[in-house]
Amino acid sequence: MLVIDGVDVQRAVGMDLLAEIPADALPTADLFPEVRMEANNTKDGKTYAVTEKFGYNTISYDKTKVDPKDMQDLSIIWSDKYKGRIALYDYYLPMIGLVGLGLGKKTAELSDADMPAIAEKLSEMKKVSKQVSDVVSSQTALATGEVDILVGGGEWITAALSGEKPNLDWTVPDQGAVRWAQSIGVMKTSKKQELALKFVQYIVSPEGQARLATSSCYWAMPANAKAGEHLSDAQKAALRWNDQAAYLKKTQLYPIPSAELDQKMQDAWTDMMQQ
């Protein structure tokens, strides 16, 4: 089996890594329409993967330390209202996508021409932030009160901590946020294709989805809309299950830049960290 970022499935198919999965073997109709991602998971009418988990790079925060209403406006990430209390997630793609959304640009349409304005906003974000950090350091900073806001975080940072840290929350601002999704497929070289397919079927079943969404490594959204039947009220609250329809409408996938634009994005991100 292969678990892979949804945006990379076509590359794996191009490398002839994935086996075809019979379309009727998967509960595709039960998946949230926005995460079925047929353009990614299928090729020439054949299915090679299915979305198994998704989530958001958005804003996580401590609701006892900040005004949750402020978190509904993406411009808060470069405002100085919470200066020195913000952590930036150290991954340039979703972060630049978020900045683009804050500037009113669609993630899929970001171009060279947008980079000066994005670089300027990144610089402003750096000035008001406390740190730029990886997953562990970001989550630690938010959990220990070192920072009160994590830009680029989401349910995958706070939901698993909801039991012991009920003060932590997340939201998708009015301008939207960046959505990630991962797919699962069966390797073409697998010697146990049937068993592998059965596992994939379990993973995308409502029960498997609920378990995967609340697995101990990190929580995230189940792709199967029927998974809600297997989630407790507390789990639904932590995942903001009832907001999904609205969140899915206003979130966009990661930018997929050309090699040249990707270099410029990375340069802008490195420059920001060195400021």
Place this chain on the structure above:
Amino acid sequence: MFAQTLEQTERRKAWGFVAPALVWTLAFFVVPFLFMVAMSLWSRQSGQIVRAWNLDNYFAFFEKAALFKGLINSLEITLIVTVLSVLLAYPLAWIIAERVPKRFQRLALILAILPFWTSYVVRSYSWLLVLSKNGVVNQTLMTIGLVSEPLELASNRTATVIGFVHFFVMLLTLTIYANLVQLSPNYRRAAADLGANAFQTFRHVILPLTLPGIMTGAFLTFVLCIGDYVTPQILGGNNELVLPQIIMLQLGRRADFPMAAALSIILMLAVTLAYVLCARWLKIERA
């Protein structure tokens, strides 16, 4: 004739003894190093490595402020860490060597190097918790009324330096201690006979004689510190990048192996320069 044969046999024997080390050095240092030099002269364009030799990566290092600043940050942090570590390690080594009874010295050394026994990563994350806004240091300072607001100790250069110094003081303590215990007590007696007080004895006799230990430890500190990526990554909060972090970015995010190789060569040059200065200071010369 017999003498010539004996000489040839001896020469063969000598080569036999040297060969394993020579092969090892060639295979695991010289060849990879030459490959790295060659790689640094290639470039990555449109996602592909172009094997045309040029100096573009080296020019880019000087042209892109973020890259050059990485070296400056590395040098600044390394020098601060080295000086602080020496200043802290010397008194510690001196106390262990001169004031701790002989039978407890081994125990004192074990206690001094105890932090070496924990994982490097775990130790860095532990420092992050200690130095954080709600960490032990800030809570203590606030409880005793020394500060009213938490100090910004974590996720900055201060935190990186503290993390490094904690580690390297142990290393320097060992090298300086090893030097101190080798000094004959007769040096002190002779200085006292000549009318020197304790400070003069230390200043003009003990300190110069322990300089090799200090410089050896300082050089090791310099090399390990300037090449480290983990401590600045965890404790520095990415508020500034050191050269090894930038090298990691080239490898992990850009797959730009030529640029990573060029930056590594530059880092090696900095270490080589430090070695040359250190060797000249100690007057290390081949006989």
